[in-house]
Amino acid sequence: MAPDTEQVAVRLAQQIEASGPISIAEYMRVANTAYYGGADPLGAAGDFITAPEISQMFGEMVGIWLSDIWLRHGSPSGCYYVELGPGRGTLAADALRTMKRFGWEPSVHFVENSPALRAKQSQAVPHATFHDNLDSLPSDAPMFIVANEFFDALPVRQMILSHAGWQERVVVRDRGSRFAAMPGAPIADTVIPEHFRVAAVGSIYETCPDAAAIMQTLSHRLAQRGGAMLTIDYGYTQPGLGSTLQAVRNHQYADPFADPGNCDLTAHVNFLDLARRAENSGLAVAGPTGQGAWLSGLGIDQRAQSLMRAHPDRAADINAARKRLVHRESMGALFKVMATYAKDWPKPEGFGP
Numbered sequence: 001m002a003p004d005t006e007q008v009a010v011r012l013a014q015q016i017e018a019s020g021p022i023s024i025a026e027y028m029r030v031a032n033t034a035y036y037g038g039a040d041p042l043g044a045a046g047d048f049i050t051a052p053e054i055s056q057m058f059g060e061m062v063g064i065w066l067s068d069i070w071l072r073h074g075s076p077s078g079c080y081y082v083e084l085g086p087g088r089g090t091l092a093a094d095a096l097r098t099m100k101r102f103g104w105e106p107s108v109h110f111v112e113n114s115p116a117l118r119a120k121q122s123q124a125v126p127h128a129t130f131h132d133n134l135d136s137l138p139s140d141a142p143m144f145i146v147a148n149e150f151f152d153a154l155p156v157r158q159m160i161l162s163h164a165g166w167q168e169r170v171v172v173r174d175r176g177s178r179f180a181a182m183p184g185a186p187i188a189d190t191v192i193p194e195h196f197r198v199a200a201v202g203s204i205y206e207t208c209p210d211a212a213a214i215m216q217t218l219s220h221r222l223a224q225r226g227g228a229m230l231t232i233d234y235g236y237t238q239p240g241l242g243s244t245l246q247a248v249r250n251h252q253y254a255d256p257f258a259d260p261g262n263c264d265l266t267a268h269v270n271f272l273d274l275a276r277r278a279e280n281s282g283l284a285v286a287g288p289t290g291q292g293a294w295l296s297g298l299g300i301d302q303r304a305q306s307l308m309r310a311h312p313d314r315a316a317d318i319n320a321a322r323k324r325l326v327h328r329e330s331m332g333a334l335f336k337v338m339a340t341y342a343k344d345w346p347k348p349e350g351f352g353p
């Protein structure tokens with residue numbers, strides 16, 4: 001545990017004591033900033049493992065996907081590789097190595113706010129330029145943007161229906177000095193989509209304002225300058241009511257309110273909302289489709305075969321990793337892949353006919 005994360009619960013408690021309950025979004029923002037900022041949570045020995053950490057094949061498929069679009073658009077020079085929340089930089093390193101084989105070495109820009117993970121990323125990709133947020137990203141050339149398990153880490157806002165109407169869901173300290181959620185200030189009905197307004201008491205409506213804003217800004221730039229964005233995450237395409245806020249620690253689900261700053265707080269990604277924002281900015285959308293179908297369409301089976309032939313001693317591990325990424329009962333169906341791209345650019349591969 002990094003020293004700072006121990007202080008998060010204390011800081012949140014003081015904040016609530018001094019100025020009253022805080023929104024779920026504020027709670028999640030403070031907790032996750034400390035969580036990612038203090039240490040590297042990824043990998044088998046950490047709290048959770050992501051697709052690029054399971055196998056190099058994942059980043060390689062991303063690299064092939066990007067290279068295919070770039071080649072079919074006539075190999076334009078001066079493009080940017082942009083990754084949001086690159087973790088350990090593993091996906092980028094695997095993708096960029098693959099892209100180089102197609103003769104493409106774009107300049108690399110990472111949007112990352114964790115000092116601990118930035119250090120790892122600069123080891124994996126030494127020439128990367130770092131950005132705290134989208135504001136400083138270059139905007140003078142086409143961008144190829146990758147976001148794997150990024151949007152799920154952004155803070156969600158929750159509204160809850162009580163007998164008094166819709167209210168912001170907030171975090172308080174209960175009598176046992178534990179963090180707990182409860183209904184807070186009333187909010188205008190108009191914030192809730194019309195078809196959800198009349199619901200059972202206790203219903204929760206969730207939004208992710210940061211995800212929406214990021215998607216909108218990047219979509220606007222892609223529409224202006226060209227390029228494509230690949231979003232991979234767990235999420236849904238048919239929004240409903242209910243909380244998807246969850247905590248993971250040591251590869252197990254935990255109570256999101258038990259230990260802020262020491263577990264990964266995430267929420268499922270609303271792909272429908274992200275797709276609409278891209279479309280409204282003038283982009284085309286492909287997918288979302290299951291990660292398994294997307295990886296298979298790009299040739300992960302063939303890549304696994306060739307790796308197994310080259311490394312017979314590791315064949316069982318390579319095949320197990322392939323199955324974990326592709327099979328429905330593992331990551332293949334829960335994780336979804338969506339492409340958003342400039343309309344005059346080639347239709348991306350991996351999404352069927």
Ligand code: SAH
Nearest residue numbers: 036050085086087111112113114148149153
């Ligand atoms: N994409 C990586 C890591 C996923 S974990 C992988 O697949 O392995 C989430 C990543 O997003 C971490 O790198 C975390 O530090 C970063 N992150 C979370 N919230 C962020 C924010 N608001 N701004 C920038 N980076 C953020």
